[in-house]
Amino acid sequence: MWATLDQVIDRLKQGRNVCVIGHAKPDGDAISSVAGLVAILERYGIAAAGCIADQLPWYYRSLPGTERISTPDKVRGQSFDTTVIVDSSDLSRIGGAEVLLGGAPPDITLDHHRTNEGFGKLDYCDSGSAATAMIVLEISRAMVPLDEELAQLLLLGIATDTGFFKFANADAEVLARAAELVQQGARLQPIASAVLEHRSLSTLKLLGRLFDTIQVREEGKLAYGWVSEGMLRETGCTDQDTEGFVGEIRALHEVEVAVLFVESPPGEVHVSLRSKSYVDVSEVAAALGGGGHARAAGCSLHVERLQEAVDQVVAAVAQAIRESS
Ligand SMILES: [Mn+2]
Structure with missing residues (x-):
């Protein structure tokens, strides 16, 4: 069911044990949105785990905060009262992490893909958002103060989904939010180096x-x-x-x-x-x-x-x- 971001935030605050799931074959925005939302919930005092079906590409592992994401087998025994799926246009995108839902629809979905038709109990999809991390940043404003680690995590998704601020979606809003994150201590260089300069000879x-x-x-x-x-x-x-x-x-x-x-x-x-x-x-x-x-x-x-x-x-x-x- 389509919901407002305020309704999503209210529902998130009711969680006691939240599982945040991103799509398989994760990109920077999926990693950023999962780890960022888990970090926000932790700071708010809610237990949270991040999960993605596939291993993160190795070069993302050097970025602080990404250790919050594990594979489904690592969290499978835990019970969750709230499941959130981020940056995924449909349920099949989360691949093997679907086992964590136990056959039920996710409680919340957060996304920015225009092809998303809504598949959770509460769905928020803004195709005008350059990245799901932009939506997670909105959520953080309503829940916790922004700190350096959180800013760094959220900058990852915004930078990667805008092609490091060169795609058509890199509008004034994106640059303003990115500037805000840099102001909070986030640094673009380690992200650019990890994501753009990791090619092996092979x-x-x-x-x-x-x-x-x-x-x-x-x-x-x-x-x-x-x-x-x-x-x-x-x-x-x-x-x-x-x-x-x-x-x-x-x-x-x-x-x-x-x-x-x-x-x-x-x-x-x-x-x-x-x-x-x-x-x-x-x-x-x-x-x-x-x-x-x-x-x-x-x-x-x-x-x-x-x-x-x-x-x-x-x-x-x-x-x-x-x-x-
Ligand atoms: Mn995305």
Whole structure:
């Protein structure tokens, strides 16, 4: 049921033992929103645990506060009177953490994905928010004073979901909130260094292999490339190492939509879609069973061969480009 943020905050304050869950394959905003909300509840005097189905990518672990997040097996025996799901457009996004709900809908969902249709007892989704961490920051204002550790945790989600303040969603509100967090002692440099400068040599070699696959269509407006299971194996990489690769394709001059295909495991293809200024890729992703934002979306396809996924998605994106221009 759609709720106001005040209703969500009232419900949160009634919790005695809260479990905060983020989406599988976590990004900076999911990590920031889970750890940030757990930190807020702790400061307010409510016991809280953070949980994400997959291990955090290793380079986030250096950031203080992220140790508040564990995997479902670590918290499974505990009982919770309140469950909160953050930064997830639907229940399936939390993957293996669903066991913690015991078949019941979550008590609260907090999100900013426009494709979210509401799946909790109380749902708050603001697609005008650049990050779920922006919503968590709003919650913190109503519950606890901002301190350095909390500010640092919340800056992570705001920085990463705005592409370090360069995407179209980096508006005055985002910059004002970020400035406020920096004023409180948060530092952008450790976040930028952890998130943007952690590539291993094998990941760079994989990126080189991806560049070799890049194809351009629709008079240069569509560019796509792929990472096959074989390419991962040969370079000693995992699908997690492809984070940020789609942005490298979007960097091509005159491209409007960039698409990255990652095959892992065989038969499963993860598709990342990014647009620069006018194509709504969340519609393309939603039509293929995925979701996301207007400028950043994704879906997963089960296919016999990687090429099938490529053909299907490229045709859909090409059509979306023709219809929008
Ligand atoms: Mn987000």
